[in-house]
Amino acid sequence: MSDLSPMRVVTALIAIAALIALPFLASGATLDIANQILLATIGAIALMLLTGFAGQISLGHAGLLAAGAFTAGILAQEIAAPFWIGIPAAALTGALLGVIFGLPSLRLRGIYLAVSTLALHFLVVYVGGEYETRRGFSTGILIDPPVVFGFEFWDPVAWYPVLLFVAVIVWLLARNLLRSRTGRAWAAIHDTEPVAAALGINVARTKLWAFVISSAITAMAGALFAYYRGFVSIEAFSLFVTIQYVAMIIIGGMGSLLGAVLGAAFVTVLPHAIEAASALLPSSGGLAGSIFAMNYAAFGLIMIAFLVFEPGGLVGILRRIGGKRGTR
Amino acid sequence: MQLVANIIVLSAIYALISCGYVLIYRVSRVLNLAHGELMMVGAYLLLMTASFTSNPMVAIPVAAVLSLTMGALVYLLLMRRMTGESVLAAILTTIALGILLRGLIVIFFSAAHQYPAVPLGIHSSSVQVLPGARISSLSLILVVVTALVYASLFAFLRLSRWGLRMQAAGQNPLLAAQRGINLHAIYAMVWAISMFTGSVAGMLISLDAGLDQTLIMIGLKAFPAALVGGLDSLLGALIGSLIVAAAEVLLIQYVNPLLADVVPFLILIVMLVVRPWGLFGTREALDRV
Numbered sequence: 001m002s003d004l005s006p007m008r009v010v011t012a013l014i015a016i017a018a019l020i021a022l023p024f025l026a027s028g029a030t031l032d033i034a035n036q037i038l039l040a041t042i043g044a045i046a047l048m049l050l051t052g053f054a055g056q057i058s059l060g061h062a063g064l065l066a067a068g069a070f071t072a073g074i075l076a077q078e079i080a081a082p083f084w085i086g087i088p089a090a091a092l093t094g095a096l097l098g099v100i101f102g103l104p105s106l107r108l109r110g111i112y113l114a115v116s117t118l119a120l121h122f123l124v125v126y127v128g129g130e131y132e133t134r135r136g137f138s139t140g141i142l143i144d145p146p147v148v149f150g151f152e153f154w155d156p157v158a159w160y161p162v163l164l165f166v167a168v169i170v171w172l173l174a175r176n177l178l179r180s181r182t183g184r185a186w187a188a189i190h191d192t193e194p195v196a197a198a199l200g201i202n203v204a205r206t207k208l209w210a211f212v213i214s215s216a217i218t219a220m221a222g223a224l225f226a227y228y229r230g231f232v233s234i235e236a237f238s239l240f241v242t243i244q245y246v247a248m249i250i251i252g253g254m255g256s257l258l259g260a261v262l263g264a265a266f267v268t269v270l271p272h273a274i275e276a277a278s279a280l281l282p283s284s285g286g287l288a289g290s291i292f293a294m295n296y297a298a299f300g301l302i303m304i305a306f307l308v309f310e311p312g313g314l315v316g317i318l319r320r321i322g323g324k325r326g327t328r
Numbered sequence: 329m330q331l332v333a334n335i336i337v338l339s340a341i342y343a344l345i346s347c348g349y350v351l352i353y354r355v356s357r358v359l360n361l362a363h364g365e366l367m368m369v370g371a372y373l374l375l376m377t378a379s380f381t382s383n384p385m386v387a388i389p390v391a392a393v394l395s396l397t398m399g400a401l402v403y404l405l406l407m408r409r410m411t412g413e414s415v416l417a418a419i420l421t422t423i424a425l426g427i428l429l430r431g432l433i434v435i436f437f438s439a440a441h442q443y444p445a446v447p448l449g450i451h452s453s454s455v456q457v458l459p460g461a462r463i464s465s466l467s468l469i470l471v472v473v474t475a476l477v478y479a480s481l482f483a484f485l486r487l488s489r490w491g492l493r494m495q496a497a498g499q500n501p502l503l504a505a506q507r508g509i510n511l512h513a514i515y516a517m518v519w520a521i522s523m524f525t526g527s528v529a530g531m532l533i534s535l536d537a538g539l540d541q542t543l544i545m546i547g548l549k550a551f552p553a554a555l556v557g558g559l560d561s562l563l564g565a566l567i568g569s570l571i572v573a574a575a576e577v578l579l580i581q582y583v584n585p586l587l588a589d590v591v592p593f594l595i596l597i598v599m600l601v602v603r604p605w606g607l608f609g610t611r612e613a614l615d616r617v
Contacts, residue, residue: 057416104597108604110415111359115555116600119593126590133586243423250420293434300428307421308409 023160031156033272038163039225040264042170044248046217048260049174052249053183054210055190056105060117061245063124064215066237067097068222070128073141073232083146087223094219095212097124102211106204121242128234140233143226159228166224170217174257177213186210247303253313262314270302271295331577333461339573340467340474344529345550346557346565347481348522354560355498355518358407358418362426363526364547366402369429370395370527371444371534371543372437378447387448391531392524399523403516430541441540444531452536466536473532477525481562494518498560545589552596558609567607571595 022034043065050056068090075081075089097120104116132138145154153159177183185206188196197203226232244267252263274294310316345367352360360366374391381387406425410418445452452464485491496504497514505511530543553572557564576591599606 051416057419104600108600111419112600112604114359114416114419115551116597119552119596119600122590122593123597126586130586240427243427246420246423290435290438293431293439295431296427297431297435300424300426300431303424304406304421304428307413307417307424308406311413311417 019164023157028156031160033268035156035159035163035228037265037268038160038167039221039228040245040248040268041167041261042221042224043218043245044252044260044264045170045174045257046214046221047245048249048252048255048257049177049186049217050210050214051246052255052259053178053190054186054207054214056102056207056210057110057114058101058117058211058214059114059242059246060101060121060124061218062237062239062241063117063121064094064097064101064218065222065225065241066128066234067093067124068219069226069232069237070131070141070222070234071219072223072226073143074131076143077135077137077141083227086227087220090223091216091220094222095216097219098212098215099208101215102208105207105211118239118242121239125234125237128237132234140231140235143230143232145230146227153227154230163224163228171257171261178257182206182209244299247299249313250303251306251313253315254311256313256315259313259315266314267299270299274298329458329460330462331581333457333463335570335574335577336471337463337467338577339553339569340471341529341533341546342550342553342569342573343566344470344474344477344532345526345547346554346569347478347562348526349551349554350557350559350562350565351481351518351522351525353554354562355494356515357415357498358410358422359415359559360422360522361419361548361551362402362422362429363522363551364544365426365429365433366395366399366523367526367530367547368433368539368541368543369398369530370523371530371539372433373398373527374531374534375437375442375444375539378444382447382449384448384450388531392527395527396520396524399520400516402523403519404512407519408512408515426544430544434541439541441538443534443538445535445538448535450535464536466532470529470532470536473528477528478562478566481521481525485562490514490517549589549592552592552599555596555606556599558606560610561606561608564606564608 023031026034043061047058047061050058071090071093072083072086075086081089101117101120105113108116132140145152147153151158153162178186185196185201188199188201189203189206193203196206222237229236248263248267249260250263251266252259252261275291278291278294306313312319345363348363348367349360352358352363370391373394374387377387377391377394378384381390402425406421407418410421450466452466454462455465455468456462457468483491485495493504493509494514494517496507497509497511501511504514526547530547533543533546549572550569553569554565555568556571557566557568572592572595575595576588579587579591
């Protein structure tokens with residue numbers, strides 16, 4: 001990260017310029033996809049911290065997103081809370097759930113931990129669904145767009161700078177966290193727990209921290225998603241969402257923040273790309289119904305391809321290309 | 329009485345599915361989260377064979393043989409490549425496989441609710457099993473098949489040469505390999521058997537209740553049963569299925585029907601907190617993952 005080769009600086013500048021210019025050039029629909037990428041980036045960074053850096057497997061990511069979205073939705077619905085209460089409240093809920101999600105990790109490792117977070121996912125989804133039916137919002141909860149100084153955030157153009165800002169903040173936060181004592185402790189427990197403990201790291205506390213921080217960020221992303229869509233429904237947080245986030249960090253490349261960003265972009269754009277591609281095909285009438293299915297199939301296939309052939313993910317590919325050029 | 333009958337049928341379903349999780353985990357220490365999808369594929373194989381022949385005595389065995397073959401192929405073509413990779417990578421590969429299969433099934437068979445029983449001319453009738461309790465005839469068959477499958481699995485693992493080799497591979501792959509046991513053959517076989525038992529469950533369920541993607545959820549709900557009993561114990565899977573099924577039926581009856589999808593996972597969480605290795609599982613299995 002520290003080497004500032006001209007190549008890297010130029011790439012970074014181009015990326016920044018593109019990010020700033022995007023809202024002036026892109027259409028509303030494109031900007032909506034960009035916003036979805038930014039939201040996914042926030043969630044993917046959170047999962048990357050937990051799985052990619054601290055080495056704790058979680059299959060409860062959709063549950064945490066749902067928890068954040070529902071906290072914001074319920075507060076907006078029940079006490080008409082504005083977003084500046086809703087978002088911190090969601091982060092707080094996430095942090096609390098993080099402790100609960102993290103507790104099994106103190107005793108369990110590997111698949112058992114994966115399974116316990118999976119079980120918690122179903123629990124959160126159940127509670128959300130129960131709330132929807134009890135209160136009579138069987139299709140979902142509506143949330144008014146956030147208002148700041150009389151300005152309503154409702155279209156993708158207004159949201160883009162906000163989400164970009166939050167994503168950048170989360171990225172910087174994650175980067176600095178990884179360089180701190182906590183981040184190094186995560187790396188240590190990722191490698192071997194007994195050695196980490198011997199080095200004087202409080203393994204239990206470090207693990208819980210990883211879960212708390214990751215979950216708080218995830219829930220915040222969930223709340224932002226709720227405000228952005230103006231609508232919360234438990235249908236939007238199926239197990240497939242968890243799988244998508246896990247896929248983001250695999251496809252991007254484990255143990256890399258850039259990987260989280262690339263993975264988020266890849267996974268978000270994929271369904272749109274498939275839709276565009278199938279629209280180009282001549283007899284798309286019969287295919288229209290199975291676009292959803294084609295997404296699933298393509299998604300599974302790509303995930304398998306990365307797991308089997310390129311475990312380093314997109315970042316791994318980038319590094320290899322960089323290595324071939326002889327920059328190293 | 330009706331409740332007792334319902335519990336027995338549901339636990340038979342869970343038991344028939346969960347032995348697939350146990351077999352694969354016990355022999356190769358891989359958690360197969362695509363089991364629900366593989367089971368669904370088995371049911372769709374029956375739908376496919378049923379479109380060629382209306383004789384169930386042909387269609388069902390052919391579909392069963394196809395599912396055995398497919399199970400072995402899943403290992404040989406995909407899971408074999410994950411040997412030596414991390415636990416996480418192996419689980420994720422099975423998840424990815426599941427997603428792929430879901431998509432492929434909708435592309436080839438459509439997402440509509442279909443009835444393989446119709447072309448085969450199978451009609452389910454209601455049978456009096458206990459005083460005051462009736463179940464469908466196919467449910468009765470399912471209970472009998474589950475009993476048969478478990479009996480033959482126990483016999484196979486304890487008595488046959490290949491069963492003993494499987495046990496050896498599960499206990500210590502390195503030593504097993506040095507004794508001349510072909511690990512890849514063992515693993516391929518266990519994937520085949522696991523998909524076979526899952527497919528039988530899928531076929532019987534779909535003959536009774538029709539067939540669509542909700543079958544995956546049933547497959548996933550059978551997983552807590554396997555874990556409650558202990559992921560490496562067949563007896564545990566049986567007992568675990570009984571516990572999960574009983575809790576599910578009773579809570580749906582007396583508390584809230586919406587609990588149906590969450591009860592198995594609630595039990596799972598309790599079990600993970602109290603005794604993560606399950607009722608009959610070996611404790612050391614925890615450290616090996």
